[in-house]
Structure formats: C-alpha cells, structure tokens
Amino acid sequence: MRSTEGPDGPGSADDTDTADGIVPHPTGPRSQRVHQAVLTATKELLTEGGYPAATVDAIAARSGVSKATIYKHWPSRAAVAAKAFGELMARALPLPDTGTAVGDLTEQVVRVSAFYASPLGEVFAQLTAACVDDPAGAAYFREYFLAGRRRAVTELWQRAVDRGEADAGIVVDDVIDILFGPLIFRRLTGHRELTDEHARTLVATALRGLLPDASRPQH
Amino acid sequence: MRSTEGPDGPGSADDTDTADGIVPHPTGPRSQRVHQAVLTATKELLTEGGYPAATVDAIAARSGVSKATIYKHWPSRAAVAAKAFGELMARALPLPDTGTAVGDLTEQVVRVSAFYASPLGEVFAQLTAACVDDPAGAAYFREYFLAGRRRAVTELWQRAVDRGEADAGIVVDDVIDILFGPLIFRRLTGHRELTDEHARTLVATALRGLLPDASRPQH
C-alpha cells in the first residue's frame, strides 16, 4: 500500500480524503526533493506539449529523477500528471466574489469554461481521458481536480445559501454536475465550441433549475 | 482524402454530415463484405473486453480482414470502434413515448444513464476518451453517437414544442448538453454513481431550468 503511494497521494491531505484507501508515509528530505522535481518537470512538459509529451521517460530525464523512483512515488503516469496539473489549475481559477450567488456561480462557470477552452483545457481533456483506463490515476485525478472544484463550488453555494439566494436542500454534487458536466462534455467530445457566451447560456439555464423562483435568472 | 475514408464514413449518409469533409467512395461487393466483417468482429471484441480488447490486430484476426484493408476503410482504430459501438448502442435506446415532454425526456435520460452504468457504458467511456487524442476517430464518434443522440432529443424536444410544453426558442444543443453532460461527466470521472435516482434528480433540476414555468417539474 504505502510502498506504491507517494508522500502525499490522493486523500492524504485532509477531510477531502476520497476514501480510496491511499495513505501517505512519512516523508524524508530526499523524497521531498524528488517529489518536487518530478512535479515541476511534469508541469513544464504538460504546458509545453500536453499530456502526450509528459512521458515518464521525459519526466525522468528532465527532473533528474529515475523512472524507477517515479514509480515508487506514483502508481502511474496519469497519477503524476494529475497531481502536477492539479497544481497548475489551482492557480488559474481563484474564487470569484461578485456579491450575488448568481453572479459568483456564473462567473465561476465562465472562468472554468475559458480555462477549458485554453491550451491547458486540452491537457485537461487528455488527462480526463487517460484516467478512464487507469483506476490508479483516476484516484489522483479525483483528488486533485474534482475535489478542488468541489471545494470551490461548495464555498460559493454556501454563500448563496447564507444569503438566502439558494435552496439549502440541494446537494452540492448535483450543482457541480449540472454546472460543469455540460462544459466537460463539450470539451471532451469537441462537438461544440466553448465560448463565454455558451457558458453564460448554460449557466443561466442551469441556475433557473437550481435556484428558487425568486433568485432565478430569466431566459 | 477519400482514400483514407471508408464507404460510409461520418457524414456520408445524408443531412447529418458534420462537415468534417469526409466523403465515401463507390463501394463494391468486396468492400461490403469486408466492412461488415470488421464491424461484427469489433462489436464482439468491444462487448467481450471493452475498447482495450478491440486491438486492430485482434479485429484483423477475428474478422479475417487484414490490417492494411482496415486502414483503407477507416482512419484509425477509434473510428472503427466508434462505428461499431454506434451500431451496438442504437438498438439499446429506442425513443420513449410517455405522452408528455417531461415524461419523454426524463425517461430518455434515465435510459441513457442506465446504459452508461451498464458494462457497455464502460466501453462508451473508453471510446470517448480514445477520441480525445484522435481527431479522425472523433469525427466518427460525433457522427455515430452524438448525431444519434441529437436526433433523438431533437425529436423529443420537437414533440414538447408541438404540445406547447416547451419553449421553441431554446437551442436543442443546449438541451442535450444540460441533460447528458452531467451523466457523461460522472461516467468518465467515476466520481459518483450513476443510478436511476440520480438521473431523475438531475433531469428534474435541468428541466426546471429548460421548461417554461407552467411545464416545469417541482423540486
């Protein structure tokens, strides 16, 4: 168990532990150096050439960390990439604060949409795809993306509830699925463009369904 | 161009041509045999072992069609699989007719959800993932899945509009994204279960946003 998981694998951080049974082990200074070097190299490679460029060999070469060691820290290539990309993405999407629930959620969806439409959005899609056939990587993916998204939306939704704009009875996970599912669907299948306008339309419609009548945006 | 596309590649059929510039070439009897043999073999392999099992070598071996010939008919492995799986899926999802727009759309979403949750749903996810890095395959994917889904929803939505239950001003593509995006999101990331109950909750919320006040389901 611990031998196949890195010092801060999915779920190690805190309450967001996704119950994948992944537990960290005590980290020495050596491990930290390795850990950071790998993630830094991976971020660079992902940025430069997307997921296909983030070969384990390439990561090893650039980071100066051997393949064998990489595989001691992470269960698969997808896991490394998920962790690295998670760190990349976190910075790109700060929480908005427009003063209203509708405004905040709309803004957040638009930002995420824009992110998906950017070059890094391509990487996101590749990573999502890679995790479909890699359960180990998927655990990391869930921890480093979805958990992050979830925390953000939970925060915003809670604000809305506190302000009386939203119905406290709605499960946050449903909010997430309805707000972001459509974006991800488009991004992955490429069947339609991801523009801000599209995003605003989607979020407006979704919020009409999610919010109580008084708070709902109109068509 | 045409030399890399099969006799009935995406867009070859009719008005659903997705403008990917894919055009078929005249088909002889030989081609038809080959075509069918490949698809049949691929369907079997997909059913038995999912996308990973549908290796081009495996398809060639089982169908008796050589790899070179397969690549004369389809641009990539993903394309073959998309076409084959499209045929598999079509049968599994007939149009519902409950008498109401809300009922029809709900039923359709629930059926699709159940399909995604079934073993074939796994294949669907794999296929979606495979097309992320394969533009050629993606064209087939869009033609053989999304187009099919789109036609079905368009039909249902039109019924709703005709019955005065739905607002004719809403773009069908948005309906599709909002109804199915969340399902696909869950299926691909595996972050939550796909149960009928979840599906009903999602569709109810989505329809509250999509339908005019008079037709909307309540929380």
Added chain:
Amino acid sequence: MRSTEGPDGPGSADDTDTADGIVPHPTGPRSQRVHQAVLTATKELLTEGGYPAATVDAIAARSGVSKATIYKHWPSRAAVAAKAFGELMARALPLPDTGTAVGDLTEQVVRVSAFYASPLGEVFAQLTAACVDDPAGAAYFREYFLAGRRRAVTELWQRAVDRGEADAGIVVDDVIDILFGPLIFRRLTGHRELTDEHARTLVATALRGLLPDASRPQH
C-alpha cells in the same frame, strides 16, 4: 515455434542440427536485410566493446532494426550475439594441415588458445557465461560455436585415423573435451595464463592419452 526463431536459427543449416527443435521459416527479402543488418551491427559492437556493449538497444540503434523485430528473429540477446560471434570466429580459425595428426591437432589447439587469449577471447568467455542462464541463447551458442569446433576437430581426427595415427575407437566428443576443456577452463576462470607454451604442454599431455603408443608425443 517458428515465430520465435529466425530464418536460420540453430540447427537449420544441415546435419549438425543439435536437436534443439529449432526450425527456420521461409525467408523473404525483408527478413534477409534485417537479419544481416542485425548481425553486422552486433559483430561491430562485440568487437568494439565486448558482450556488455552488445545491448539490444545498441544493436537496434546501430542496425536500424527495431527491438521488436530483433526479438522476432532471435529468442534473446545471447542468441543474436552467439550467431554474430560465430561468424566472427569462423574466419579466425582455419583448419591447419601440417601433414601429421599430432601436428594438426596441436596447431589447432594452439590457435584456439591464441584466439582465447586475444581480445575476442574475452568476448567468447562473456558469451559462454551469458548462455549459462539463457537456455535459448545456449542453443545458438552450441550451434554456432561448438558445432563449428566439432566439425573442425572431427575433420582433423578423421585425417589422423585415416593416416593410422589415431585410434578409430575414440569418440570425437571426448577428444574435443580433453583438448579444449582445459583452455576454456583457464579462459573463464582466469586462474592461469593462456600462452602458446601452456597450450603446447596441454595438448602434448592430452595426446599422450588419446593416441596409441606409437603416435604419442613424449613428455
């Protein structure tokens, strides 16, 4: 069977088939090119850096033949090296013809001893060692070395018998073992030097045991 053996694996050549069950398959022009390229590259690498240098990766790189293809032609690295080195060695050791059995056999042993003492002798030792843990390679080794040696000694021994110098009742394999075993023993273990003088002493003693009294060399 055939799929793992190259066009002229051990035993394919003729009557010397060592009964390892290795059978060649019909060779196309592609295979021939590959085959030759690999052997040429391997010979160069063996000559330059010995067996350790004849990495499969290195062979692939230098020959322009991919690793996968190499493994389609030979069962292991040792097998490739054995075949290649066999060709190298064959040229280095022509049959002597001094006019007498004692002279011919002595000369042959001295030449082999000198070969073992040369840089290529090091490669020979490495190859022998490599085959200890590689049954597949060992089959090639036996075919391409021992068979070659055996043919040579058989020829010389037969001459001796024909001239009435040697006893027809002695099994050639015993002759080989007694004449060359000591040399190989020394070369492998490095416990003593391999000089011409040592070789002559050994062969003289051995022949005293092998030949009838009349033909025997004296101490």
Added chain:
Amino acid sequence: MRSTEGPDGPGSADDTDTADGIVPHPTGPRSQRVHQAVLTATKELLTEGGYPAATVDAIAARSGVSKATIYKHWPSRAAVAAKAFGELMARALPLPDTGTAVGDLTEQVVRVSAFYASPLGEVFAQLTAACVDDPAGAAYFREYFLAGRRRAVTELWQRAVDRGEADAGIVVDDVIDILFGPLIFRRLTGHRELTDEHARTLVATALRGLLPDASRPQH
C-alpha cells in the same frame, strides 16, 4: 583497498594467497556476526533458487544485514556468493583414499562430476559465469573454489608421486586443467551430459597422458 575487502577475503588465509592484493582488516565481534549471517542466508538462497535468487536485496532481507554493510565486507554480489558456495561445496567433496593414485584421482574426478551434475552444479556454473564479468568476484571465486580444488589435487598428486606412480616433473596445475577442464566445459555449455561413465572415460584418457607408462590405465 582494504575498505572494500572483508575480514577474510581471498588470499587472506595463508600461502594460497593468489596475489590478487586482497587483504583482510581486523575483525571485531560485530563483524563476525554480520559475516556469518550473510553467508548463511546466501547459502540458503543459493540452495533454494540458485544464483539468480541470491540477490543482494534478498540476502540483506534474509540475513538482517543491510546492503551497505554487505558491501563493506565484500566487493560484489559474486564475491559473497563465491565465499558462501565455497563453504557449501567443501563439505560435499572429501578427499578419497583408495590406495592408488589412479584410483584416488579417478574417484575425485567422478565425485566432482557428480557434484557438477547435481542441482548445486547448476549454481556452480552460474557462479563461474557471473565471475567472468566481475574481476572482484573472480578473485573470491578463485580463492574459494579453485584453491580448494588445487589443494585437494595437490594432495592426491603428491601421494601418487610418493608412491612412485606419478611423474614428479608434471606441474600440478596442468593436472588440474586436464582433469577438470573437460567437466567444466561440459557443465557450462551443456553440450553433453555429465555422467559417471563419461567422467571415467575422461579421466582414464587424461591419466594415460599424465602418468608414466607403467602406471597408465589402458583404453
């Protein structure tokens, strides 16, 4: 130099120092425990799974001695194995005493042949092979095997000389090479079986060459 050699490396014991420049360092009680634990573990591993099983990691794990410590006592894996196997072999081959030189030497060769043919013979071959590319290990190999063999044969040969059966002018090393070289040759290359009968034939022929006419066995 000494830092890489154990407390009783090759040549440390006595006059049989093979001039490889290997010198022991003073041994404390800790070292002794470590030393013995390692050798015991190695013997077990060699017996159970041959040389391939006697991984340094495996030895460390089983003996409770760390890898770093092992490398303080021996220069390489092969060296540890050589020392350990030397102790295993010593017990298996006591000196014969049949009353005649011919009898003793024959018996000794037959016993060694039987040993080579046994499971431990496989290990012997692997060890010999391993030392080809490991000069440091080779030094140990020579000390713990060849020296042992040499002492035994020297003893037997001396008896023969004392009894007037053997010629005092023959170098013992030549005797060794001629008697055992053929066996080792067969064992390593696997080109022929190692049976008692073969061994007797070989030794008879060899002795015909080695012994004065009066003592020689006949064909």
Added chain:
DNA sequence: CTCTAAACGAGACGGTACGTCACGTCTTCGG
C-alpha cells in the same frame, strides 16, 4: 473469356513508450 487493375490477406517492420528489475551508492538516524 480473357486481361488488367484494384482489392485484399498476410504479416514484417519501425517506432514509441511502457512498467520492471537488480545493481551498487548514498543518506538518515538509532543504539
């Protein structure tokens, strides 16, 4: 009923990356 041009089966091939193994070194910390 040929005869030619295309379609085809078979499968070799180069390429790229995978994940694994064991060696021997080096670091950390406990007794």
Added chain:
DNA sequence: CCGAAGACGTGACGTACCGTCTCGTTTAGAG
C-alpha cells in the same frame, strides 16, 4: 561509530500496439 533501513540513479530488459509497407493472390468488370 557502526549498522539497519531503504531511497536513489542507472541502464537494460522484454512487451505491446500502433500505423505503414511490401508481397503475392484473388477477383471484378471491361473489352
């Protein structure tokens, strides 16, 4: 200060599947 524990770099391994290619062999359909 020695030694246990074990992380680490290194270098090679053998495998998998992709998509391309070359070879002969069918097989149509035109003349």
